[in-house]
Amino acid sequence: xxxxxxxxxxxxxxxxxxxxxxxxxxxxxxxxxxxxxxxxxxxxxxxxxxxxxxxxxxxxxxxxxxxxxxxxxxxxxxxxxxxxxxxxxxxxxxxxxxxxxxxxxxxxxxxxxxxxxxxxxxxxxxxxxxxxxxxxxxxxxxxxxxxxxxxxxxxxxxxxxxxxxxxxxxxxxxxxxxxxxxxxxxxxxxxxxxxxxxxxxxxxxxxxxxxxxxxxxxxxxxxxxxxxxxxxxxxxxxxxxxxxxxxxxxxxxxxxxxxxxxxxxxxxxxxxxxxxxxxxxxxxxxxxxxxxxxxxxxxxxxxxxxxxxxxxxxxxxxxxxxxxxxxxxxxxxxxxxxxxxxxxxxxxxxxxxxxxxxxxxxxxxxxxxxxxxxxxxxxxxxxxxx
Amino acid sequence: xxxxxxxxxxxxxxxxxxxxxxxxxxxxxxxxxxxxxxxxxx
Numbered sequence: 001x002x003x004x005x006x007x008x009x010x011x012x013x014x015x016x017x018x019x020x021x022x023x024x025x026x027x028x029x030x031x032x033x034x035x036x037x038x039x040x041x042x043x044x045x046x047x048x049x050x051x052x053x054x055x056x057x058x059x060x061x062x063x064x065x066x067x068x069x070x071x072x073x074x075x076x077x078x079x080x081x082x083x084x085x086x087x088x089x090x091x092x093x094x095x096x097x098x099x100x101x102x103x104x105x106x107x108x109x110x111x112x113x114x115x116x117x118x119x120x121x122x123x124x125x126x127x128x129x130x131x132x133x134x135x136x137x138x139x140x141x142x143x144x145x146x147x148x149x150x151x152x153x154x155x156x157x158x159x160x161x162x163x164x165x166x167x168x169x170x171x172x173x174x175x176x177x178x179x180x181x182x183x184x185x186x187x188x189x190x191x192x193x194x195x196x197x198x199x200x201x202x203x204x205x206x207x208x209x210x211x212x213x214x215x216x217x218x219x220x221x222x223x224x225x226x227x228x229x230x231x232x233x234x235x236x237x238x239x240x241x242x243x244x245x246x247x248x249x250x251x252x253x254x255x256x257x258x259x260x261x262x263x264x265x266x267x268x269x270x271x272x273x274x275x276x277x278x279x280x281x282x283x284x285x286x287x288x289x290x291x292x293x294x295x296x297x298x299x300x301x302x303x304x305x306x307x308x309x310x311x312x313x314x315x316x317x318x319x320x321x322x323x324x325x326x327x328x329x330x331x332x333x334x335x336x337x338x339x340x341x342x343x344x345x346x347x348x349x350x351x352x353x354x355x356x357x358x359x360x361x362x363x364x365x366x367x368x369x370x371x372x373x374x375x376x377x378x379x380x381x382x383x384x385x386x
Numbered sequence: 387x388x389x390x391x392x393x394x395x396x397x398x399x400x401x402x403x404x405x406x407x408x409x410x411x412x413x414x415x416x417x418x419x420x421x422x423x424x425x426x427x428x
Contacts, residue, residue, distance in 0.1 A: 173392035174394060177402055177406070181402065181405075181406055184410050185409070187410070188409040188412065188413055191413045191417060192409075192412055192416060
């Protein structure tokens with residue numbers, strides 16, 4: 001149904017995977033290793049979208065690298081450097097995405113603009129706050145445009161990237177099998193299971209009535225299989241190359257409420273939103289209200305965070321509505337949790353939620369709500385929502 | 387004497403490799419055919 005711009009089944013991707021494994025795995029010198037990883041990443045972008053696309057990606061990395069270096073100079077005004085560096089990097093990408101020629105738009109879509117943009121924010125913020133020193137150029141490239149995470153993330157937290165060892169230990173048999181197993185598991189999910197659901201059950205929501213309800217369920221399952229497959233493959237490649245790659249899904253279909261769902265679905269995105277939007281907004285709101293209105297503040301923070309999350313997926317009314325549905329669901333879920341806790345107490349809530357009937361009902365409701373929100377994104381609407 | 391390779395017994399190792407190979411084979415067949423086998427048939 002929906003195709004990613006970086007297709008993991010193509011000979012190009014497989015060739016780069018083999019090349020990366022052959023070049024990077026034996027290296028024990030840290031500097032050489034990171035430059036080799038960066039070269040493979042740039043080479044992949046070049047092979048995918050041409051020299052112009054690769055030059056664009058390297059230019060972006062250069063801007064971010066210089067901004068990070070400048071932020072470490074005490075003589076310069078750090079907030080100004082951060083804002084200017086971040087804004088110029090993002091505007092550069094946004095300008096080319098929205099106003100550039102069609103070929104360049106394809107380039108930016110292919111290098112996963114949205115993921116690169118969020119990683120840019122992560123990196124510059126970490127350096128600005130002094131949590132980590134400015135990285136070398138090779139590491140900036142390896143962090144911003146990792147070839148194995150361009151297809152569908154994860155959006156790696158810079159803290160996770162920065163703390164990994166410079167040179168990974170030599171892989172044992174068990175670790176190698178774990179990595180290969182993850183890659184094959186992802187391929188199996190994408191090319192066999194997701195493909196089966198797509199071919200047998202999905203009609204792009206062209207059927208109405210009872211079949212629409214069936215397709216609603218199938219579409220959610222398909223999105224999960226396809227999306228999590230990319231993450232499994234990225235995780236497996238990361239294991240083999242010794243590059244820290246975060247887990248992005250943790251059985252989200254069995255979530256019992258929307259808050260739990262966002263702790264299990266696209267984990268790296270929800271962590272990014274929590275750290276960069278939700279918590280700063282919540283802290284700001286709590287300070288403004290002297291902590292008197294926690295529920296209202298949390299509700300506003302949820303709303304802003306998920307409306308932005310919707311727009312991050314695509315600048316469209318469709319995704320704004322999807323974000324609004326999740327914001328509404330999270331606000332209701334949080335308020336319900338709050339009310340239950342006030343009425344029943346902590347122990348009472350735990351006992352109530354532990355009842356099998358409640359557990360099943362909550363899981364089914366969460367599943368249906370998420371499925372409905374996804375169908376809203378994919379339904380062939382006419383007019384404004386097209 | 388118990389033989390182990392990186393903590394894996396020969397039986398565990400064989401099962402893991404076979405499971406990987408079966409899935410990979412299926413994936414490769416489907417990719418090579420370029421179309422979905424439920425519709426096309428093998």
